[in-house]
Amino acid sequence: MIALRDIRKAYSTEFTRLEVLKGIELTIEDGEYVSIMGSSGSGKSTLLNILGILDDYDSGTYHLDNTLISKDLSQKEAAYYRNRFIGFVFQSFNLLNFKTAQENVALPLYYQKISRKERSDLAMHHLEQVGLAEWATHFPNQLSGGQQQRVAIARALATNPKVILADEPTGALDSKTSHEVMEIFDRVNAEGKTLILVTHEMDIAHRTKRIIHIKDGLILKDGV
């Protein structure tokens, strides 16, 4: 599903050059449930953004579902792959405040030019999956943090992507709601979806089936 070979990434400012990823080798199979751990600034988010084609890399190769994700894709191609292959879940939910839960979930489908009716049906279906069918017409600010994150997960699932990427999805939640959110992830993975999440919390990481430790831009330890 995912194959990274010698991926390198550096951020250059005017005076300094910061090497964040120094040659990542990583293979993730279809249906895996993976967490990425590491200290702050170790490059977890950078790695996840490269996986999600939000960010580009400097050298190496990245294959996603046997498709080469070139390091200099056009913005249009990147948008296409992002839309078809990837579902993102963020720490701070990143829902659009002026859209209802259902409209938020439907938004990725809009960029696939799916008809209005079909969009809202699909969105409703995915809201049901995360147990928020009754909240469909609520706006994000009328929902709790846990509920917002579940809407975000429904949005990530809406396009039926190949992989779900979550950057500290429970980072803004208390332990009880974290638990609820993880239950949804567990179930999504059980249904066969590949899932990669970044976390600081050990107990969250231990719910996944594989833990990758990153330190100083390299994979330190890979396994359970």
Add this chain to the structure above:
Amino acid sequence: MFNRDTWQEIWMTIKQHKLRTFLTVLGVFWGVFMLIFMLGMGSGLENAVFRDFGNRATNIMYVWSSSTSLPYQGYQPGRFPRLNFDDLEAIKQQVKGVGFIAPRTRLDAKVVHGETAETYEIRGELSQMIKVEALKVYHGRYISDLDNDESRKVAVLGTRTAEVLFGRNVGEAIGQYVTINGAEFLVVGIFGPRVIKPWTEDDQEAVVIPLTTMHRTFGMDGRVHYFAVSAQEGYRIAQIEPQVRSLLKARHHVAPNDPRGIGGFNLEAEFQQVRGLFDGISAFLWIVGIGTLLAGIVGVSNIMLIVVKERTKEIGIRKAIGATPASIISSILTESIFITAVSGYLGLLAGVLVIGGINLLMEQASVDSQMFYNPEVNLGIAIGAMVLLTIAGTVAGLIPAMMAARVNPVVALKDE
């Protein structure tokens, strides 16, 4: 680009930022309104001035005589050439492009009806002077060619003269008789100036009779004091004037280089001058109007920039879930064009309504101002303004849209 979702998005942003949208709309609205309003008012001024010109045919020249200033062919300077009936015939035959000639000979005479006797200006004319000057017939008819052919004793009275002699109901004068210097004349019409102005009072008090009658009855010996010459279609009066003058100079023994002797005047040069003045005013109004409009558009561009800044996060989210740069650009552009076009259209509408309203009010209240008449908005200008606006909206949205397309989702979504 123009599907229901795009409109919903636009509607959303507008609803979210009511005040900001309102201010933007106001800027463009005001710009277009001012442009249309000013051009409309300008047309009011212009129409008022050209109304006077329009009624006074601009293809007309006046010719008169005055005392000579140079000796010529044995004649001393200071001689006063006398224009006469034969001159008219000569001009008609020898100058190409002459339309009609409308002569006038004047005489102050005592006009009597019943107990009332007053001295008025008597004008001997052929039939055409009414076409040349801003005059109109209020009752009855004007002097005709037949009147002249038969030297009939008929008279057309100025409105005020008729009032003095026959009282308020001037129409009743027709069919009655007046006595001019002892000779009886049948009143056949009442005429007067089209617009009453200080300088048209003479016309209200004049009495017009056939020129041939004047010659015979009052012993004027074929004299013509001055006359108007019109140019035929396709001829310019400015070209005819020198020909007429040199012909008359030759006929009356006036030195060809004498600036006096035979006088001439035509409105063409004045007409062109006033035309030029109004073209200047109109250009000025356009510049000011477009300046105002431009300010409004810079406003839109500014607002859209702020919109993009404020929505950086939103744009980042959209990109993360698959929005293409093109879709982002198109949504910002559509929004910008929409706001500009709607507010511009409202401004256009308001401008047209206000100008139309002023026109209607003036007509209903019969306001007759020398300075202002029949303001109007040219359809071409209105369409031009709409096209301009759409382009302006695109331009206004372009920079913000490019900025939006360049938003880096990683940076935009960085969690604090």
